[in-house]
Amino acid sequence: AMTKQHIYFVRYGLTKYPLVEDTGPYDSPLHPIDGNEQGIAIARRVAAMPTPPDVVYSSNLHRAVSTSQLIVHALGKTTNSIRVEEGLVEWLTPSLTVEPDGTRLQPRTVQQLVDMTFTEIDQGYKSVNPISKSPSTDGAPYFFESEDYLMIRAKVSMERILEHANGENICIVSHTPCAQAMALYLEGPASLEESKIGPWPLGGVTMFTKDSDSDGWTMEMYADTSHMPGEYKNGLKEWSLPCLTKN
Secondary structure, X not given: OOOEEEXXXXXXXXXXXXXXXXXXXXXXXXXXXXXXXXXXXXXXXXXXXXXXXXXXXXXXXXXXXXXXXXXXXHOOOOOOOEEEXXXXXXXXXXXXXXXXXXXXXXXXXXXXXXXXXXXXXXXXXXXXXXXXXXXXXXXXXXXXXXXXXXXXXXXXXXXXXXXXXXXXXEEEEOOHHHHHHHHHHHHOOOOHHHOOOOOEOOOOEEEEEEEOOOOOOEEEEEEEOOOOOHHHHHOOOOEOOHHHOOX
């Protein structure tokens, strides 16, 4: 029988301190009540899919790792089930990473996250697209990336994650800029005008599938929020890359 590989992209729920562009905070935890409740709803949705993911690749920011933790518990996989991937970090642009006093976002290390009791992290996993200390041309994330470069970073991260996953069904918990750019790469539209990718609301889940004998990915679901509690079911707090903002 032909098998399909599945990729799920997840946007987390509400954070404790909403991110204000150019102000911060840029590494807020999830909101202890709403963000957690929404995270559980997201996790149940992913776990209830006919083909749930085998493993979660997560950005190294707090809100993403917390959401990944809820997902792997819903999947019943609590050891070595979160792969912390620097290539999934927030778009490293000043408005999303630099505070008014010039302080720059400093993502936690895997060891710091494990010490915070994220014990589901696979400590043997090494980022396939680590953050570069200086400007890069090969797709590594760096301070500060243009939107065009983010597209290259997302493509490289996606290709390397797929190579590492080696056919596994995976869930990716990232941030809208990176997730939209990765989804665009998989969708492969002839032009941005032809893309079906639009604004991505809080808690939205996107799913791509690929037949084992095919090269191309099919987007079967985009930024779905039907699992979210209350008014968030309708898709709130949308965000979109500037290049995808349709006039």
